[in-house]
Amino acid sequence: MHKCKQRGCNEYNNLSRRQFMGVGAATAAAVGAPLWLPRVAFADGPTDRDVLIAVFLRGGADALTMCVPHGDNHYYSLRPTLNIPRPDSGSQDACTDLDGFFGIPKPMKSLKTAYNQGDLLYVHATGTPDESRSHFQAEYVTEIGKELDASVFTGWIGRHLTSAAPASPTAILRAVGINSALQRSLVGAPLALPIPNLSDFGIEGWSETVDDRMAAIGQMYAQGPVQLQITAANTITTFNTINAIDFENYTPSNDAVYPDSWFAQSMKSSAALIKSGIGVEAICVDIGGWDTHADQQPREGYMADLMQEVADTLSAFHADMKGDSTKNYVVAVMSEFGRICFENATAGTDHGHGGLMMLLGNNIDGGRVLTDWPGLGDDELFQGQDLAITIDYRDILAEIVQYRLGNSNLTEVFPGYTPVFRGVTAV
Amino acid sequence: MGMQATVQRKISQFVRPLLFDDPTDDANERGNHLSRRDMLFGKGLGSALLGGAMSIPAFAEKTVEDEIAEQGKDAKGYDPLLRRLVDRCCYGASKQDLDLAAEMGYDDYLDYQLDHTNIDDSDLQDRLSDFVSLNWSAKQLADAANEGNYEVFYEIINSTIMRSAYSKRQLYERMCEFWRDHFNIFIEKDYMYYMLPTDTRDVVRKHALGSFPDMASASMHSPAMLIYLDNDPSSKEAPNQNYARELMELHTLGVGNYTQKDVEEVARCLTGYSFVWEYDHPNWGKFKFYNWAHDKKKKKVLGYEIPKKGGVKDAEIVLDILTNSPEYAPITGRFIGRKMANWLWGYNPPEALVNSIADTYVSSGGNIKKMIKVALSPEWLVQSLPKMKRPYHLVMSTLRMLPSEIIDFWSIRYTLSLMGHEPYQWSPPNGYSDQLEYWAGGLLPRWRYGSYIYSQNYNPLFDISAFEGEMDTDTFIKRVDNTFFGGKMSQADRTILWNYADESIASVWRRREVLGLAVSSSNFQWY
Incomplete structure (x- = not known):
């Protein structure tokens, strides 16, 4: 029964990891091109469209901590212990002022560079109209791009890609969800795949037979249950292309240093994917852990670390992308809701309403906080406890879809909603 | 992590599966939808891309x-x-x-x-004899950690795998998985390696085929759940709402059947529900109610008055309202019933089936066995369609269909994690999805799993001796068919695998690869 073990299976043992991972296509680099780039030349097509990277902070990120309204006195009475001190407080945890009213907490200070360069825009008191305070319903509503509707199951990015011509006519992969499963935002997109780890998209076994095995699998799926046919075909056509990019040896531009975390590595791989020019138009990346009901630790500790991971990653991504001026991009950071303005008795905050978006990109009219600040006074709070929403998140995304993703079919992307453009993109 | 698919009265109507599922519960419309889909997405698109035959x-x-x-x-x-x-x-x-x-x-x-307790499971019991910690308390596990013994922490995960793969009480084990998701707890949260084994034993496994109200009550008194959803430090000054909300949203009623005010009131009722904090105490980690932290004023939950000074009884009354009251038992019954039907019957269960399970919930006081008998009754099951195996199911089915011995669990957990489905690793409280749309996108990790079958780097040792030795290709393929497809392999798969096995370079390895391809095949992903 254990013959394989006893015989030693040298055929397999002697293979290097990369061979064992069975990348069928040759991965040698072209002369002159960076070593991590694939040998294959892709038709990138003339386009100045942005590549969209949608970052979802899962769990309901506390907007009042990430972009501190230090100019609103109510903030400090609502958050007697969980606040970020004023810029002039002299506290070692003081926030860094942005515009005299808002500030960024110390763990996110690295973002000041992108902000000062005009590439980072904060949008405050924004979100979805959903009032359920349920993670799952609020995420669903955010990601389908429509108010609660039983008949809609595709995501807003999915429908954008369906209703826009491919940026690259020859693209074999238009969207990637960096996850085990496709994020709801991407559902319905043509040529979209969930890929949990871009640098690990191989298949085990003997490298000599990878192509044969993939072909056999492809044939079986083509003739198997219809539900899996398209995904299987996409996976197979993408397989060699993704594997031809050496993500592990990708060198970021401008000596950008990404933190050592799953999220950071996902963003780093995303940068490599965009620069490889294979025609990917949208990438979804998630980072969880924002459901800070207890021991939130906004200054130092739990949430501070999480914020720093996001800030340092986005800063590295910003520097990295600066190194390739031909690649336009926009990172849209959002969450399903903000948190209740009152802190609870367990040093945390519960599910709230209005929240924060962050836009990072080379065509974003940044360096400011865009808001129609509703105030934090008793009679100003939504349902007496939350930051109210004065800018629908679709106003922001719709403008990006139209001006930066080249798609004016906004009724398709955000059905039933007439967005008001807020001037978030640089003209 | 992505998250999805709470199956509940409101949500189930809008969480519509990707390209595949039937958006209606009306069986008559199913046919229309399929043909519409076929036109839209082109039946055989895959074939065209891959140069294969038209899809059958x-x-x-x-x-x-x-x-x-x-x-x-x-x-x-x-x-x-x-x-x-x-x-x-x-x-x-x-x-x-x-x-x-x-x-x-x-x-x-x-x-x-x-009638699972009457199924002789001595083979499994023998296999589990090495797992010393399964009956330990949280305190015992914590003490072990203090002594540097970390091995025991994997026993909760490994025993779960062992039980799924080798228990003869298969339906019971499948229901344990169902409730594990329903009352999901993330093992990486504080203390969970000590607490979760207790929860698994005293909540999920104890009540998996018992009474739902009893199980929900056990969960409400389970330190693991109280810590996971932040109720343990909650006190009257400003109660933590996390568990109070999920108790209604995810465990009983479903979203939309309560108000924010109800969440706040239930949170007040739950203040003081915690565990023994003093580490030196022999009962460390057991449930404890702290009266001093409890909000003693009267409350109003879902229209019911909860009298003042009820103490630990407040939350028990709440649970009784949620699971047994004339107004709310039917709602909980529908919520649980829909999820159970989705699990046992198939995706998008018909409303009539859901109603029938809900009625059984109400009439039986939440008797899980009786609800299952409805979901699996022949009248309903005959109308069911196949479901896609979740990755855990895929792995367990391979272990069960190819005679196997698990040598070490690491490689099983590793492949499960590649597929995004390691037990107890889902961090949000809604549990792993049971929707096709969620799992249908990630195929490559499943193919990787298949390729492990013949790789010696993978350590559940599969007994593939039946496939080795001299035999002609017909015999070999017939064995593959009988083992993995119960003799129902499709003609297409048969031809493809036959050709693969019969290549002129055919070797032991080539045939082993066929086993991996069988496990990777589209048809093997369904049940």
């Missing part, structure tokens, strides 16, 4: 009823409906499972599976 009607589109109408008994002489029942009860229907069911008949087999 795949079994995933046919109900058991269709199958019976077409062929009566299948090629192996099994009744297709009985086969579906075994598929729904077990992690992969092996020949032994099918033969046992055929011998007993439909009703007796279902009763046999439901």
Whole structure:
């Protein structure tokens, strides 16, 4: 029964990891091109469209901590212990002022560079109209791009890609969800795949037979249950292309240093994917852990670390992308809701309403906080406890879809909603 | 992590599966939808891309009823409906499972599976004898950690795998998985490596085929749940709402059936629900109610007055309202019923089935066995369509169908994590999705899993001796068919695998690869 073990299976043992991972296509680099780039030349097509990277902070990120309204006195009475001190407080945890009213907490200070360069825009008191305070319903509503509707199951990015011509006519992969499963935002997109780890998209076994095995699998799926046919075909056509990019040896531009975390590595791989020019138009990346009901630790500790991971990653991504001026991009950071303005008795905050978006990109009219600040006074709070929403998140995304993703079919992307453009993109 | 698919009265209507599922519960519309889909997405698109033949009607589109109408008994002489029942009860229907069911008949087999304590499981018990910590308290586990013994922490995960793969009480184990998701707890949160084994034992496994109100009550008194959802430090000054909300949203009623005010009031009722904090105390980690932290004023929950000074009883009254009251038991029954039907019957269960399970919930006071009997009744099951195996199911079915011994658990956990489905690793409280749309996108990790089958780097040792030695390709493929497909392999798969196995370079390795391809195949992903 254990013959394989006893015989030693040298055929397999002697293979290097990369061979064992069975990348069928040759991965040698072209002369002159960076070593991590694939040998294959892709038709990138003339386009100045942005590549969209949608970052979802899962769990309901506390907007009042990430972009501190230090100019609103109510903030400090609502958050007697969980606040970020004023810029002039002299506290070692003081926030860094942005515009005299808002500030960024110390763990996110690295973002000041992108902000000062005009590439980072904060949008405050924004979100979805959903009032359920349920993670799952609020995420669903955010990601389908429509108010609660039983008949809609595709995501807003999915429908954008369906209703826009491919940026690259020859693209074999238009969207990637960096996850085990496709994020709801991407559902319905043509040529979209969930890929949990871009640098690990191989298949085990003997490298000599990878192509044969993939072909056999492809044939079986083509003739198997219809539900899996398209995904299987996409996976197979993408397989060699993704594997031809050496993500592990990708060198970021401008000596950008990404933190050592799953999220950071996902963003780093995303940068490599965009620069490889294979025609990917949208990438979804998630980072969880924002459901800070207890021991939130906004200054130092739990949430501070999480914020720093996001800030340092986005800063590295910003520097990295600066190194390739031909690649336009926009990172849209959002969450399903903000948190209740009152802190609870367990040093945390519960599910709230209005929240924060962050836009990072080379065509974003940044360096400011865009808001129609509703105030934090008793009679100003939504349902007496939350930051109210004065800018629908679709106003922001719709403008990006139209001006930066080249798609004016906004009724398709955000059905039933007439967005008001807020001037978030640089003209 | 992505998250999805709470199946509940409101949500189930809008969480519509990707390209595949039927957006209506009306069976008559199913046919229309399929043909519409076929036009939209082009049946055989995959074939066109891959240069294969036109796709043939795949079994995933046919109900058991269709199958019976077409062929009566299948090629192996099994009744297709009985086969579906075994598929729904077990992690992969092996020949032994099918033969046992055929011998007993439909009703007796279902009763046999439901009467799980009377199924002799001594083989599993022997296998579990190495797991020393399964009956330990949280304190004992914490003490072990203090002494540097971390091995025991994997026992909760490894024993879960062991039980799924080797227990004869298959339906019970499948229901344990169902409730594990329903009352999901993330093992990486503080203390969970000490607390979760207790929860698994005293909540999920104890009540998996018992009474739902009892299980929900056990969960409400489970330190693991109280810590996971932040109720343990909650006190009257400003109660933590996390558990209070999920108790209603995810465990009983479903979103939309309560207000924010109800969440706040339930949170007040739950203040003081915690555990013994003092580490030196022998009962460290056990449930404890702290009266000083409890809000003693009266409350109003879902229209019911909760009198003042009720103490620990407040939350118990709340649970009684949620699970037993005339107004809310039907709502909880529907919520649980829909999820259970989705688990046992199939995606997008008909409203009439959901109602029937909900009625049974109400009339039986939440008797889980009786609800399962409705979900798996032949009248309903005959209308069911195949479901896609979740990755855990895929792995367990391979372990069950190819005789196997688990040498070390690491490689199993590793492949499960590649597929995004390691037990206890889902961090949000809604549990792993049970929707096709969620799992259908990630195929490559499944193919990687298949390729492990013949790799010696993978350590559940599969006994593949039946596939080795001299035999002609026909015999070899027939064995593959019998082992993985119960003799129902599609003609297309047969041809493709036959050609692969029969290449002129055919070798032991080439044939081993066929086993991996069988596990990777589209048809093996369904049950």
